[in-house]
Amino acid sequence: MKLNKFTSALIGLGIVSLAGAAHAATTIYLTGSTAARANIFTAATTAGQIFTGASVIDSPAPNNVNSANTIVYEGNIAGVGDVILNCSFTGSEAGIASVAGKPLNQTLFQAQDPNAAVGGTSYGLPGVPPKFLTPASGYTATALLSAIPGAPANPDLSMADTSQAVSQTPAPVLTDYGIVGIVPFTAMKGYESAPDATYGRVSNVPQTSLAEAVVVGEALNAFYLTGNPLDAADGIGIFGRNLGSGTKVNMMLNAAQLPVNQAVSQVAFNSTYPAATPGTLTFNGPYGPAGAAVVESGVANDGFDSGSGVQKCLNVDGSGKGIVYVGYLGLSDAKHAQLDDNTGAGGVGAAANSGTATYLSYNGVYESDNAVETGAYPWWGQEHLLGTAGQGAPATTVGDAIVTGLNAQLATIVNPGGNVTTAFQNALLPVPSMQVYRTQDYGTPVQGAWPIPYQFNH
């Protein structure tokens, strides 16, 4: 069901019935990780990858670019016909929980969220369940699936930076399409317009120091990152993600090497928990100037539900606080943090007083395609595609097509050489390019080609 402006107008006038038109296409709902969002965009808009021929984007701007969290593609898939792929990317854990039809809650305390009860309040995580662009609005407004006529109770498919086995929702067992790519992550330090000497010396995040820093928080001295006794005066502040994030899961399991549910001590700049979105840490700005305009909040085990929140905090001017701020992100958000892109469509454009974040190495190695593929840089996860439990056609046919399409798309990517400090690296790498593998979603990679099968047709 292609909804161009004319069709949308007819729908608005009641001349064309959406209920009648819906029979012409099969709608599949895809949610989960944002990490593969841009790759799915390319695979869905390149003929012969996910869709057999040319495809269209049904959702108008701003939901028609590769950075859109909600977007609707339409095209033909062999064995199904006209397929509407309605996407709402809300995070890996949120996606797994939603496809499983399970809630995903986190408890906040008054020290973080003044609206919480003394003993803590359990909030549902943003994106569980996700909201999708609705056909009734011409794909301009979002709603829960329960409010979309004809939609299933739960999304059909989810991308996830981790497997279900290490997720917050291990049951019911979902339909596993396997690993569709390798998703790298990186650490960055936040912008300071007037950096002190310690800030300049922080260039690397050792695994053991990262583990201590995310647990202990700002009380830990920057000495732990630099090894320089002169850096004992500054602390380390961590900008990070919440329970629903696959980025956080990978930071815990593969970078800090901590149990995934171990509590962390994170912070945020100029962020609150608005009453209108209970339990959701929200960046409000401004980005500076440094000093009184920049207010830091301890958010303990909470964090942002999107990488853009971390990115924005990294672009805030954190000068003069005696803290070196470190954030962890996927490469797409890291790229925006480095470019100081935090305003406008797609996050392009720099806000007043904001500045560029700086890449940090992990265990002395900067992220790069080469370092990931050779195992020199182990801070990466496996990107999975999961479907509802006991899933059947046509969802399985579409799931298989997404796997095939991503394989075709990833086979075309080019290794830019260098590392994140010299060239933008790929945010999703093809499994066949890996010279190391993991047998599970965590741990030290071992040398060798990835054991097959790692993908499963249904």
Next chain:
Amino acid sequence: MKNQLYKAALLAALGLASATAAQAQVGPALGAGQVGLGFNDLAGPGSANNDYVINLGSFTLFTTTSIVNASINPTTFNTAFNTDPSALNNVAVGAVEGVGSVGGNIMLTAGTMPTVTTFAPIATGISDIAAVNTGEYSSSAGTPTAPFSKQVATSPISSVAGSVGALVANPLSYLSGGTASLTLWEATISGTSRTPIVSSWSELGTISVNANAGVDTISFTGVNATPEPTTYSLLGGAGLLFFGLRRPFRKKNA
């Protein structure tokens, strides 16, 4: 070891059979602010080296004036430890809780008042506690399970490096004849994120554990708690019931 047939019959007579139907399995992580009571058995045979962790509820329930009652699931306890004929003396038990960062706190049981008030080990201990999985599982279970034994302590005299027992204080005590009396302590965190201050420890009360067959109780009594008259009556009644049941139970075990 406990007599399951006798207990099943008793529970069935009371209409409570479904209470023991839960299958032993790994439960969710304890999370921040929840008091977890953990059993483990390093002293027994390898097959009994398991953890059984019960979520006793929010830390706000545990004050110097409160009384909290909970129960042990006998089926789960037996699943974990029934291969140890001396389980009622070999199994260790302790309780922990933590809320991280400024405004947070840590609670744990210990024979004497803990002395650690340095923030870094306290923060790490709190972080360890949040990850502990509830339910029943192997003490050596790996990712994604975070066993009580690894995160808190393996026995009253041993702890994994970086765990609560190694960093703060070991909260475990061995059961003795199936019972244990544990003193619960608390420290709070104030100050700022950069310079947090851990208070000195204070005694909250006593957690009494009775893992004997047919009892299976956990009760917390704050140091200043005053049981209501009806509570005295209930305790007296429970005592009579216990001694009434104890004779046939011992005969079954003989």
